[in-house]
Amino acid sequence: MIYLDNAATSYRKPQVVIDAVCVALSGMGNAGRGAHKAALDASRLAYETRCMLSDLFGGYGAENVAFTSNSTEALNTAITGLFGRGDHVITTALEHNSVLRPLYRLEENGMELTILQADSKGCVDYEEFERNIRPNTKAIVCTHGSNLTGNLLDIKMIGDIARRHGLLFIVDASQTAGTFPIDMREMHIDTLCITGHKGLMAPQGIGALLIRDGLEIRPLKVGGSGIHTYDHAHPAEMPTRLEAGTLNMHGIAGLHAALQHLSDIGMDVIREKELSLAKAFYEGVRTIPGITVYGDFSVSERAPIVSLNIRDYDSSEVSDTLFVDYEIQTRPGGHCAPLMHEALGTVEQGAVRFSFNWFNTEAEVQAAVEAIRELAEE
Amino acid sequence: MVRIKRPAIVLSFEKTTDAMAVEKYCMENMLPGRLIPIPREITAGCGLAWKASPEDEKVLIDGLTKAGIGWSELHHLEL
Numbered sequence: 067m068i069y070l071d072n073a074a075t076s077y078r079k080p081q082v083v084i085d086a087v088c089v090a091l092s093g094m095g096n097a098g099r100g101a102h103k104a105a106l107d108a109s110r111l112a113y114e115t116r117c118m119l120s121d122l123f124g125g126y127g128a129e130n131v132a133f134t135s136n137s138t139e140a141l142n143t144a145i146t147g148l149f150g151r152g153d154h155v156i157t158t159a160l161e162h163n164s165v166l167r168p169l170y171r172l173e174e175n176g177m178e179l180t181i182l183q184a185d186s187k188g189c190v191d192y193e194e195f196e197r198n199i200r201p202n203t204k205a206i207v208c209t210h211g212s213n214l215t216g217n218l219l220d221i222k223m224i225g226d227i228a229r230r231h232g233l234l235f236i237v238d239a240s241q242t243a244g245t246f247p248i249d250m251r252e253m254h255i256d257t258l259c260i261t262g263h264k265g266l267m268a269p270q271g272i273g274a275l276l277i278r279d280g281l282e283i284r285p286l287k288v289g290g291s292g293i294h295t296y297d298h299a300h301p302a303e304m305p306t307r308l309e310a311g312t313l314n315m316h317g318i319a320g321l322h323a324a325l326q327h328l329s330d331i332g333m334d335v336i337r338e339k340e341l342s343l344a345k346a347f348y349e350g351v352r353t354i355p356g357i358t359v360y361g362d363f364s365v366s367e368r369a370p371i372v373s374l375n376i377r378d379y380d381s382s383e384v385s386d387t388l389f390v391d392y393e394i395q396t397r398p399g400g401h402c403a404p405l406m407h408e409a410l411g412t413v414e415q416g417a418v419r420f421s422f423n424w425f426n427t428e429a430e431v432q433a434a435v436e437a438i439r440e441l442a443e444e
Numbered sequence: 445m446v447r448i449k450r451p452a453i454v455l456s457f458e459k460t461t462d463a464m465a466v467e468k469y470c471m472e473n474m475l476p477g478r479l480i481p482i483p484r485e486i487t488a489g490c491g492l493a494w495k496a497s498p499e500d501e502k503v504l505i506d507g508l509t510k511a512g513i514g515w516s517e518l519h520h521l522e523l
Contacts (some may be wrong), residue, residue: 098460098491098492099491100481101479101480101481101492106467106479109460109464109492110464110467110468112464113460113461113464113465113468114468116461127461128461128464128465129459129461129462292460292491293460293482293488293489293490293491294489301489303458303459303489303490304459304461305459305460305461306459306460306489
């Protein structure tokens with residue numbers, strides 16, 4: 067079986083992550099719910115993981131790292147917690163529905179939304195960010211990398227634009243966390259939304275919201291907090307402010323091990339391999355007659371994603387054939403990126419997405435190239 | 445069972461992460477004390493507090509202050 071759907075989730079996890087989750091499942095208390103050994107061990111693990119995340123992303127300390135179940139929850143928390151009626155927000159056509167849908171919902175309730183269009187290569191004009199700033203513009207919300215084309219946005223440039231105009235900057239790093247360096251302070255990111263189960267190779271069900279010190283976000287959910295039991299209001303202090311209920315400590319244990327694994331191997335080493343595999347696949351398929359590849363391949367800094375179509379074949383049919391006949395697993399269809407498909411002209415057909423990670427091999431890439439070649443010749 | 449209460453110093457915190465930071469520093473630097481559930485006498489933002497013996501107050505406070513590790517309030521209690 068060849069798994070090339072890592073943009074959806076990393077199928078394999080490092081053994082240290084598996085071991086850490088197993089150890090956690092053998093015994094784990096509830097962090098922040100007591101001072102006995104089990105509870106304190108959990109609190110210590112959570113704290114250490116917050117510190118590691120803050121260090122990795124140039125954040126503002128452990129207290130400004132809130133665990134979530136994934137990027138979607140982090141984005142919903144940030145977007146619904148920062149914006150409202152009368153605010154104007156700028157976003158892009160590269161976005162996943164986890165950015166678009168919370169914004170659309172606020173738009174239905176009186177928030178103004180501008181979506182910067184992308185060209186047929188999936189690129190935006192950076193000058194459009196400033197051209198669309200209004201007196202009531204509050205923020206720019208955008209992805210670091212498209213889950214469909216693999217194109218990256220220059221978040222340092224966008225962060226500079228946001229800072230110059232006094233805007234908040236919220237970044238969806240679902241496709242880039244663990245692969246590309248992100249520094250909140252350098253890039254003027256006010257809120258960074260990440261998930262553990264893609265590039266970080268941690269379990270599903272754990273993500274985080276990293277915020278700038280002092281940024282106050284209305285919580286998405288309120289409830290159990292371990293403190294101030296008799297108050298009607300949920301605690302206002304971070305990170306408890308944005309963490310109601312029991313943390314996913316088993317997921318945090320896996321994330322902790324994944325972050326250590328990332329540090330041990332080196333993000334640059336991992337990125338180099340992943341990009342090399344994606345590039346080898348691109349180079350192998352791009353000249354095959356009948357193949358259309360989507361995205362901007364004029365730059366080397368891209369997420370390890372290659373999406374394509376074979377003539378006018380339904381992407382679902384191609385993906386299914388790849389699975390049934392070649393045991394190659396890919397994702398077809400819309401990828402929760404509707405506006406990107408509109409820009410690429412692939413709304414009806416969808417696209418077949420190949421996404422690579424640390425555990426893929428050159429042999430797997432070559433097998434995928436040959437499979438595409440055979441299907442294109444049929 | 446009735447616990448015999450003894451004098452203690454207790455540091456309270458506004459945030460859970462502040463409590464964990466004190467514990468981490470104290471454990472790494474052999475400073476006295478341990479985390480306890482916050483006593484009912486104290487109102488604070490965090491449900492954990494750092495308890496030590498009164499005779500360790502100076503070495504604990506000096507150590508944390510020198511390292512720039514913060515806490516909310518210092519209490520003298522019988523626990």
